[in-house]
Amino acid sequence: MKRYICAWFVVVALLLPVTALAQCLTQETVVLYLNGIDTTRGSAIASQTLIDKEVSKVPGVLTECVTYHYLYNTNEPLFGDLVQAGIQKADEQGVNVSEFWRWFFRLNPFVSGFSDLLIDFYTNTHTSIDLGLFVLGDQVDEHLVKIREYLQQGKKVILVSHSQGNLYANEEWSRLTEAEKSQVDIVAVATPSDYVAKNDNLHTTLTEDWIASLFPRALAANVSNDEECPDDWTCHGFKESYMRGINSQERIVNEIVSLLPTVPEQACRIQGLITDWDYRTIISGARVILQDNASGNGVLETASDATGHYCINIADGFYWLEAFTNNASLGGRSVLLRTGRTEPVIIDFPIFYQE
Amino acid sequence: MMTLNKKISRIVVIAGLFVLLLVTATWASPDITWQPQRLVPESVAPQESREFLVTLQHTGFLPIPATHQLKIITEGNIASFITITQPNWPSVLKRGNEVTVKVQVSVPQGTPLSVERGELLIKRILPNGKIKEVWRAEALPVELTFSSIPLPPDPGEAGKATLEGIDSDQNEVRDDIDRYIVFTYPDSAKKREGMKQYSLSTSAYLRDRQDKAKTRENGATDDKAIDCLAYVFNDDLDARNKAFEEVLAQFLNTQARSLAYRNADSQMGGYVSDSGPSNERLIRQKLACAFDADFLPN
Numbered sequence: 278m279k280r281y282i283c284a285w286f287v288v289v290a291l292l293l294p295v296t297a298l299a300q301c302l303t304q305e306t307v308v309l310y311l312n313g314i315d316t317t318r319g320s321a322i323a324s325q326t327l328i329d330k331e332v333s334k335v336p337g338v339l340t341e342c343v344t345y346h347y348l349y350n351t352n353e354p355l356f357g358d359l360v361q362a363g364i365q366k367a368d369e370q371g372v373n374v375s376e377f378w379r380w381f382f383r384l385n386p387f388v389s390g391f392s393d394l395l396i397d398f399y400t401n402t403h404t405s406i407d408l409g410l411f412v413l414g415d416q417v418d419e420h421l422v423k424i425r426e427y428l429q430q431g432k433k434v435i436l437v438s439h440s441q442g443n444l445y446a447n448e449e450w451s452r453l454t455e456a457e458k459s460q461v462d463i464v465a466v467a468t469p470s471d472y473v474a475k476n477d478n479l480h481t482t483l484t485e486d487w488i489a490s491l492f493p494r495a496l497a498a499n500v501s502n503d504e505e506c507p508d509d510w511t512c513h514g515f516k517e518s519y520m521r522g523i524n525s526q527e528r529i530v531n532e533i534v535s536l537l538p539t540v541p542e543q544a545c546r547i548q549g550l551i552t553d554w555d556y557r558t559i560i561s562g563a564r565v566i567l568q569d570n571a572s573g574n575g576v577l578e579t580a581s582d583a584t585g586h587y588c589i590n591i592a593d594g595f596y597w598l599e600a601f602t603n604n605a606s607l608g609g610r611s612v613l614l615r616t617g618r619t620e621p622v623i624i625d626f627p628i629f630y631q632e
Numbered sequence: 633m634m635t636l637n638k639k640i641s642r643i644v645v646i647a648g649l650f651v652l653l654l655v656t657a658t659w660a661s662p663d664i665t666w667q668p669q670r671l672v673p674e675s676v677a678p679q680e681s682r683e684f685l686v687t688l689q690h691t692g693f694l695p696i697p698a699t700h701q702l703k704i705i706t707e708g709n710i711a712s713f714i715t716i717t718q719p720n721w722p723s724v725l726k727r728g729n730e731v732t733v734k735v736q737v738s739v740p741q742g743t744p745l746s747v748e749r750g751e752l753l754i755k756r757i758l759p760n761g762k763i764k765e766v767w768r769a770e771a772l773p774v775e776l777t778f779s780s781i782p783l784p785p786d787p788g789e790a791g792k793a794t795l796e797g798i799d800s801d802q803n804e805v806r807d808d809i810d811r812y813i814v815f816t817y818p819d820s821a822k823k824r825e826g827m828k829q830y831s832l833s834t835s836a837y838l839r840d841r842q843d844k845a846k847t848r849e850n851g852a853t854d855d856k857a858i859d860c861l862a863y864v865f866n867d868d869l870d871a872r873n874k875a876f877e878e879v880l881a882q883f884l885n886t887q888a889r890s891l892a893y894r895n896a897d898s899q900m901g902g903y904v905s906d907s908g909p910s911n912e913r914l915i916r917q918k919l920a921c922a923f924d925a926d927f928l929p930n
Contacts, residue, residue: 345907348903374884378881
């Protein structure tokens with residue numbers, strides 16, 4: 278009977294792991310990524326995930342209080358022109374259309390014919406088109422509905438905008454009421470605009486960014502990665518250049534973190550999740566001993582906090598985590614943890630136990 | 633009189649041109665052809681042996697005399713994998729004759745995932761033993777795929793003719809994409825399944841592009857597939873991004889497909905994605921997979 282009950286709890290633990298994670302006890306923040314023009318929806322979600330991953334590494338960030346989404350914007354006439362021209366160029370060069378997309382996705386960035394295409398596209402765009410035309414009203418309206426929904430739920434909103442996304446961010450922020458504006462921040466990246474509607478100091482533009490440099494009224498470049506952008510000759514891509522270069526990435530992440538809820542240093546700081554644990558049935562509130570896998574020595578002893586989370590600082594390596602109930606030893610119930618990190622890691626994992 | 637001569641001259645010239653045209657047309661087409669025109673079967677696994685029948689047809693005017701012994705031979709990298717059972721030749725191979733040829737493909741154990749190409753040719757053996765070409769005979773191109781994971785044949789250019797492409801194994805993934813996935817990730821069942829999930833959602837994204845509501849639904853499903861890929865790539869986002877963008881580039885390999893993608897993407901303008909708290913990201917990625925990634929061996 279006992280075995281069946283244990284098995285049932287294991288199944289519950291496997292099926293409902295999400296519910297066992299920490300609940301946010303403070304104001305929630307929604308980080309919204311607004312994409313640039315020469316991108317796709319897949320690229321937008323990839324950028325959103327990248328921000329999430331990098332920000333969650335920063336100690337003190339209450340990851341349970343932050344949600345990431347993307348606000349997608351398209352500029353059909355301009356993007357359409359670029360795709361049409363790309364197809365034509367592929368045909369002229371006698372290559373498959375896939376090669377245009379591989380170049381577009383920066384998988385094969387140094388194809389001269391396509392690069393000329395982008396030069397033409399951007400040089401014509403910036404000289405002949407009013408920046409206001411980059412923003413499509415119906416898309417702004419749709420974004421605003423969602424932003425207001427978050428605000429009505431009592432959440433704070435941070436718009437992380439890249440390239441053309443900044444024109445949307447500025448426009449959307451300007452349409453909010455004063456009360457709404459106080460709950461919405463903007464972190465601008467590679468903006469072609471001459472201002473950031475809120476937090477004018479929170480913007481990052483690479484000195485190497487060729488595309489941003491085409492917009493003479495744009496905010497001045499303020500960071501350099503001191504190297505060429507290896508996979509992106511434009512040095513403009515969000516995930517390819519801005520989030521890959523150490524200096525620009527650090528600046529963007531710090532700007533976002535400065536707007537996020539954090540906890541005091543002495544409290545439990547959930548820094549990341551280790552996913553490849555072996556789920557076991559251990560009761561919340563158990564005493565936990567961390568043992569070095571090689572030596573077998575206990576290196577740390579701690580107890581879960583009121584919410585059932587364990588805050589353990591461990592260095593890079595392999596460890597056995599042995600958990601005990603408050604009363605009886607359960608030495609056989611060990612959890613093998615692996616971490617490839619070099620910095621201390623705080624572990625947060627759901628634990629169940631049925632004696 | 634002069635007028636009559638002119639008329640005759642004209643008739644002669646026209647008739648001459650007609651005969652010339654007929655002769656050219658006849659000579660332009662080969663005397664010996666094959667059915668099918670290419671032998672490109674589905675994959676054959678190592679240690680497997682499969683038999684295919686092809687038909688050789690004589691469609692020309694010049695018969696091949698009985699003094700010549702005929703033989704089908706194999707050329708190219710396929711030679712070591714193919715055994716031909718020589719057919720029963722008619723005494724004189726002439727117009728209208730059809731001969732069925734049995735082609736056996738045997739793949740030795742340990743043959744790696746690969747594609748080998750070559751051709752079948754008809755040759756004539758002279759009484760002195762010399763092997764000669766058969767005049768105006770077509771070769772049969774052969775392309776063999778060796779794979780322990782079953783794969784549909786390479787659809788080639790025919791696979792680019794429509795937006796949907798060819799899905800001969802009816803697994804809802806285009807044959808060329810099926811093959812791309814297996815050839816790119818031969819050692820990881822997780823990655824193959826993840827890429828298949830992404831391919832299914834991308835197919836739907838292109839297919840329903842005219843319907844905004846459906847496109848948005850498909851976009852959300854596509855986001856999940858991209859999330860799942862993060863899980864199967866062990867949260868290596870760079871590798872994940874390159875992987876799905878590479879397969880997307882393969883997907884958009886024609887003008888029609890590229891424009892369809894552009895149309896679908898434009899339906900997404902204004903869209904806001906759905907997600908959950910950051911501390912659930914990794915678990916969410918796992919749950920985004922439509923298959924049990926942990927159950928797969930690699």
